[in-house]
Amino acid sequence: MKIINIIIAILIVSILGSIGYLYNATHTIEQNLHNNLNKMFTDHVGSVSSRIATFLQKYIKDDPYIQLKNDPKLQSFLQDALSLTAVSPHRYVYVLYRDEQGRYRYLLDGSQEDRGEFNQKLDVDTTKWDQVYNNKKPQLFLHKDSSILYITYLYPLMIQNSVKGIIAIDFTSELPQTIAEILAPAKKIIDYLFFLLFLLFIALLYQLHLYLTTRKKAITDTLTQTYNRSYLKTFIEQIDPAKYAILMLDIDHFKKINDTYGHKAGDFILQEVTSTIRQTLRKEDHIFRYGGEEFIIFIKKEGKDDNIIKIAERLRSTLEKTPYHYQGHNIKITASIGIVAYPEKYRSIKEAIKQADEYLYEAKRLGRNQICYNTDIIKKPHPVTSEIHTIKDAIENGRLFLEYQPIFDIHIQKIIRFEALVRLKDEEGKVIYPGAFLEQIAFTTIYNTLTKEVLRQVFAAIKKYNVKISINLNFSDITDNVIFEIIRQELEHHRNLAEYLVIELLENEAFSQFNNLQEKLQILKSYSVKIAIDDFGSGYSNFEIFRYLPVDVLKIDGTLIKELPASKITYNMVKSIALFAKSIGIKVVAEYVENEKTLKLLKRLHIQYAQGFHLGKPKPLEAYLQNSL
Amino acid sequence: MKRLSILLFTILFLQASPLDTEKEIYKIIVHAIFPHKQTVTIWFDDPNEFGALMRLKEAVFVQSPEDADMLFVSHEKSFQNIPSHKIIFVNSYSLLKKYQSTAIGGFFWQKGRPNIVFMRKSLQKHHIILPPDLQKYIEDEL
Known part of the structure; x- marks a missing residue:
């Protein structure tokens, strides 16, 4: 049972691990796709900005503020040209310069909406904009706070080898939406796959639950919840007899309990006695209901033989001392026990069980409420016609x-x-x-x-x-x-x-x-x-x-x-x-x-x-x- | 300066609703103009344009512009009916440009960014001295 439980646990963990790994892998793929698409857009905006810069450099030869202030026609022309690039997903395309106070003001604004006027101040994140001025390198940053803007791309406008302005392209928050739309079919397939995988896992868990429930029922005695005889056959085939001692326990005069108090009382006693046996023994010991009021107990050996005898004696004495209360009646029971301490010395475990049964019988013959054993016996095999x-x-x-x-x-x-x-x-x-x-x-x-x-x-x-x-x-x-x-x-x-x-x-x-x-x-x-x-x-x-x-x-x-x-x-x-x-x-x-x-x-x-x-x-x-x- | 920088930092790096941002900026503006007043009486010409302003705890709203310490204007036609000696604040660049000698400043959104402008002459007319952190928003003319 333990091995099966371990196997099942490993299986569940493996499946969960695999699902987790797959989920992570698909998430990484999705992230990579997202990043690649992002890169594609930024590469694109980089080359657009570069073209704009090249175009502007053709017309602006010195200080752009002075040149454009003095030449409104050029300003209008360049602004119109700039507006050609202000198409989705570019929301705003504009050029700012930094004044003497370090404030940024419009030179040109090609945006289709919310257009700023020439020399109008625009409050921007000066730290990032200043970096472009200082480093002379493009910069891209995300607007985590804004519900309108997604990213802004800044490109230095170089005139005579110095930054005279910054070309800015704002992407709207529609960009991630666009990317998400592109990825949506693949994401949907992945989601369906995970949903199916999840359903399969649920079905597997349900099947497992059914299997375990059915198996438990198949190997458990309904009344006492101990193992039944069907499982005994399997159990004795699986164990190493040298690691166990066999106790055959029978409740004395059980018939009298049934006759005196009724069968329900008998069932009650069987349940209570089982509970007492369980409390007296350890978790690693196995209890089987062998017959009506007869139990076989496999005691896991830890060392010396006398431990087994002590365990059996403790069991017998506990049962003798424990009163069972049933519908106002105080029912006392005793039990006889036969012990085989060395099942491995017998031809088979079945033989050892038979011997334990014989010792049990001997205990009964000697007056009941006692244990019978012979730890030294080495049984010689004899022909068996029927098991x-x-x-x-x-x-x-x-x-x-x-x-x-x-x-x-x-x-x-x-x-x-x-x-x-x-x-x-x-x-x-x-x-x-x-x-x-x-x-x-x-x-x-x-x-x-x-x-x-x-x-x-x-x-x-x-x-x-x-x-x-x-x-x-x-x-x-x-x-x-x-x-x-x-x-x-x-x-x-x-x-x-x-x-x-x-x-x-x-x-x-x-x-x-x-x-x-x-x-x-x-x-x-x-x-x-x-x-x-x-x-x-x-x-x-x-x-x-x-x-x-x-x-x-x-x-x-x-x-x-x-x-x-x-x-x-x-x-x-x-x-x-x-x-x-x-x-x-x-x-x-x-x-x-x-x-x-x-x-x-x-x-x-x-x-x-x-x-x-x-x-x-x-x-x-x-x-x-x-x-x- | 520190307060506004922190606010702008918050606006730039943290997720906040535009309405909350507006409210905080109005709070700073009102406090800068009336640093010693616990409550400021306010009049505005359009409640739809000043939703964030209405959230201010420090503000008491009045029906008549005469009773107000400060007027918030969003429509050009409102200038015909308001006393020009009052402290006036607008919510668009175009309106501020037109009434830069009357209004002391404006707050508006430009390209998804909050923008503040104070007019130096108007401030002087009303003997308003802005705290250092708002000095950089002062313009001589538009």
């Missing part, structure tokens, strides 16, 4: 959707339930499958948003079609307070539909918090939700879980079912699992049923429920409901 921004974009822009795979009662060949499978679409509409994004967003706030959205869509489907639907979660999702709270709130919100929901749990890591899990599953079961164990018989799963957890359904791992027709050991393993489940009253579902042979074997093993491509591929719910239910 975190793409996933976040898809979720927030309604490109998350569900497909449903039917689970059949294979004895009566009827669908008893659907398993909801999450999908995303990227900006080009290409479908992204969970394997490409779930791992990426695990332990981030994006995962929470995804869980919430899945539950929202599932309950909407249950409400619409009155069918049972299962969703997939990890053990760790249930023990995670944030996710568990999301699930519980959704169940609370759809209490009457909760009995249609089955939660399929996958044990994806060595798990030890059975007590915690048990407690939370009991809470979920209090809403009449059914609990299923997914992918049993592989990975971390073991029979221990049945001792603690209130399981209703057991889904045998797909790899076992796939091998069923080919492996006797697998066959016996499945048989044992099925018998065990039956013995403790748990329903069994076989996954990955891909052919008729497998289906027959399952029937032989008295396994009642199954799913797989042979029975039905994941499709929109409507595709099955039209035929089966």
Whole structure:
């Protein structure tokens, strides 16, 4: 932004400079033309005066006053001759002499009007006239004071090598007018050009204004006036990550503010919190609204790492201490912050942002209102199938959707339930499958948003079609307070539909918090939700879980079912699992049923429920409901 | 002398309206003739010819030439009706030339330049002694 502003400023200054230069240049040209024309006139009057002098010298041989006084005929003749030159732009053409008292008097006056008499005194600027007498050289001077006269040209009348009089030619003020008239067409063209240039400049400024306004709107979040996520993409491409630290900040329990005081209060808090963040940070730090109540802050680094931690701590503590007053309510908020002090150590800034989000998540898990960071971490790059921004974009822009795979009662060949499978679409509409994004967003706030959205869509489907639907979660999702709270709130919100929901749990890591899990599953079961164990018989799963957890359904791992027709050991393993489940009253579902042979074997093993491509591929719910239910 | 020189300098080098110039010159003339009077009673024969004179703060204008200290004349026929013993000032060279024994002087424009002429004999007749800066405008005869 700064570079663009500098470029624009330089551009405007250059244009203004060019216009100024052009204006000055044209003014100089105009002045030169004026001067040349002036010179042309003065050259002309110089030669006229010289001719007059030559002419007079032919007739006047001695003191002109005495000669002309004594010879009125000569006086009349010379005056008539002089009058021939008194034509525009020469207003007055006359000859004066200096008397003994230094006063100037007429010898001859060829002027057509205001003619002076012989020997009549004329009050003139004696200083200039005396100079001609003394220097014996012509002189030209401007009449700055007179509205009638423009310039006067004085030419010495030399008789016997001494000045005996001065030939004077007065130009009227019509002369500059004449010059101006000559120059007028050129001046007009120049004026038009400047006017056009001015219009172009105005248009350019207007365009610039439009561009800047539009650009500002395009990169600014309307509510908080911080930068938006569109600009974040550009920003991270432009910066040197080594010069910034990344803070991921989320307002704790923001939903409660919306629920308690209304969305307007929520908007107010977002605006006020942004203002507080701005006041706490410096001008060179960049604030982006990343999600609903989530902000990414790029802190410009000045030196030591602990400054970043101090800045984050100051931010957290300021937010905690600042009360926000909304319509008589005193609302207090806290914020959790995740920090990545060295974004340059990550494969990309996007990776660093993801890490900051994970730290933020950690801060939330640890009880909120705290900062989480690890300034020493050097993250090793790992394969990324979908960029975190793409996933976040898809979720927030309604490109998350569900497909449903039917689970059949294979004895009566009827669908008893659907398993909801999450999908995303990227900006080009290409479908992204969970394997490409779930791992990426695990332990981030994006995962929470995804869980919430899945539950929202599932309950909407249950409400619409009155069918049972299962969703997939990890053990760790249930023990995670944030996710568990999301699930519980959704169940609370759809209490009457909760009995249609089955939660399929996958044990994806060595798990030890059975007590915690048990407690939370009991809470979920209090809403009449059914609990299923997914992918049993592989990975971390073991029979221990049945001792603690209130399981209703057991889904045998797909790899076992796939091998069923080919492996006797697998066959016996499945048989044992099925018998065990039956013995403790748990329903069994076989996954990955891909052919008729497998289906027959399952029937032989008295396994009642199954799913797989042979029975039905994941499709929109409507595709099955039209035929089966 | 200094005052008039400054005035002429001002006229020559600075932009001033002819009316303002005339007013200042009349002021100098009136003050030179009546150096001890705060106000001078004035009569003129044509208000259109003496617009600048009417701006003078020091002047009080009277209807009858008999009541005036100084008469300003622009038309020849006015000479038939005015007392010749009064101080008379004209506004053209031709009129001054004709009545040079009656008028004490004249102020007029010649070729865009302000011109002042005082007649020596008339001045003496009225016992008027001009200040040094106006001496150069005194003519013996025209």
